[in-house]
Amino acid sequence: MIPSSARQALARHARPVREAAARLTHPLVEALVTGAADPAGRPRSRRLRPRMPRALGLLPFRTIDLVLLADLALTFTLFDAGLSLLRDGVIRTHSPLDAEVLTFAALAFSLPLALRGRWPLAAWRMAIVLIPLGTVVSRQLSDPPYSTAATIMYVLVVYAVAVRSERHITVGVWIVSVLVAWMIHPGSLAVVAGIVTVTVLFGHNVRARRLAIGLLAQEERRSRQALAGQAVLEERTRIARELHDVVAHHMSVIAIQAEAVPLRAAGDAERLEEGLREIRALSLAAMTEMRRVLGVLREDDGHPDIAPQPGLGRLEELIDTARSAGLTVTLKVGGDLTGLPTAVSLSAYRIAQESLSNAMRHAPGSAVSMRIARYGAELHVQVTNDAGHRSPGEPRRMGHGLIGMRERVSMLGGSLWAGPVGAGFAVTAILPITENA
Template identity: 35%
Template structure:
């Protein structure tokens, strides 16, 4: 390009470096224009695209030589075309392609002695590719050599400035695209990790919900079925001698069955409508303990219930846990203890709800571990431990006073988890 054309081109190059638009080619920053170009060419094979760029570059090079005032021999045209020949391989070997271009360009500069014979389009693409794909050391080394070559090999200050700006612009474009690609990779990796975490959280939530539902169903069925079996076994024995007691036994069986069905429907409602979440989850209240106690009394076990005044408003999960702990403890008493009396005490001590269930049954040996972790019983005892722990509380079980009977106690925090350890624990 003649030196006289440089002042007209410099403002455009300046606008490009500032992120302005080229007249007639739309606005946006340099990275946005490159992104639009990459989107438009995304469906093309890289080799086909680069071959097309090579043809365009070769055509411009031939036109530049032909447009010069000097009538150049054929070998000059061939050298001009040679500057573009390596371009189809620029992605595979960017340094080699740029070196071949530079060799052809230097030969033109030395032998042709014409500014028009030097067309840097292939060099711009080559330097862009090096900046986009090569290591930092290689990129900056190539840029330094290119800038020095532009300054030394250009015949005028304006031409040198234009060459340096052109090289710097192509290098900056390549570096920006490289940075954009790295950011895309980082975001993709973050999205992948977020997806893995979300899947893990979802799986954990499903497991917790299944465990919760399993506990609910166990507590409901174990309590109801235990009462029903005991009453069913006692019914035939008393039906002749004590018809009224037999009638009460069968009433207890019916009431226990109906209550179990109602509670099971509430549990299964969560499974049928998972989007409703925990809003549909069964949340029994301590006030319902009176009904539980009445059904247990019909089985022949004398039960005393003491719900202290001043319990106030309790968190729903704590109240449900206390209800299930009492229910499970009573079920164990009915099934295993051989007791004829049991006592339930629920009271509030500061920010802790205390639940105690005791009986006068066979109990356990005095050497038994009083902590829940040491229990070797069935699912019911494990469920008591899990319900207390889920509320941030703890539960203990073991022999009653002087080794008589069995005692289950739980302390459930009414505030943040961990209150049990700080308040009287």
């Protein structure tokens, strides 16, 4: 009986040996039995896979793989050339080998090439078995026993394995190739090892380069997707700013209407009903705008359904709403406002809307003068209101509306001035008119 302490010590010393043996045999096992090449190599150009002519449309495949056709053509060429060389060798050496044996040797030196495009490791495993069998015939006719056909076939198959397989599998292929070459013909081992080494290194470098190009293309796609996502988020953020402009305006009008309608009705049920209808219409409009903006913000597929935004074409509607809230609005338009870029028209509308909302909140019942004019490549928007019914001592607070105005004007590269004028307030914006606005 071996003591337990001795068994443990032996196991401790044997473990590194087993690990080293596993590391050495792993590439061989992968290459010969368990390994698999990449499911697909580098995507081929469309010129290498043209579509099938319409006259041949009944065939089960729709494209022609020119690489596969080239491999098949080269396989047949190597078979024919190898068979001719073997026959010449039989005639030269007066060997008694019959035609079936020569045909088998020619197939052994050419057939694996037909499989290398789709199954490179299977093609190499076939070659590593068939070449020794074929050399049993060829060694009786020449020395060394490797024919030109066998060399070309094996180099192309090993190259396909190196391009399509991981590094440890390629190492296993190299080791097996050198061992088989040593067993077949030790005298040519150096030449065979050199050819196989150059082929393996070249194929592995091609694989590394293709993987690097693939990773770079993947990173570029991710960058484009990230930029597209960022653009979508920026667009959603810009649309979210519309929420304040739209809802604040409508809510201000609704609040003022709710206070003014009972006073204007003075007990008249018909006038009270008319005022309530106006409040209801404004509420529905505010809810519609809010649903539109929130619907855009909730889109997750990267393709928001952005509804058309208002422009200066709806300016009269905006002014009518302000007048119904008690403001006295005077509008003057100068120049041709048709054909303005969408961003300019939308920004001018929002500036006018926010200015009227500010007048409703801070100077109810005020007289508002609005002038929108086009001067060459610029659109000028000027809105001025007096103090209205605002108490003289009431402080004026700076809200988000003016910040939104400045962001809009800055986005277009224009300029904005907003501040008190006497007892009232004035907003002046200059928006450049450009084709990309």
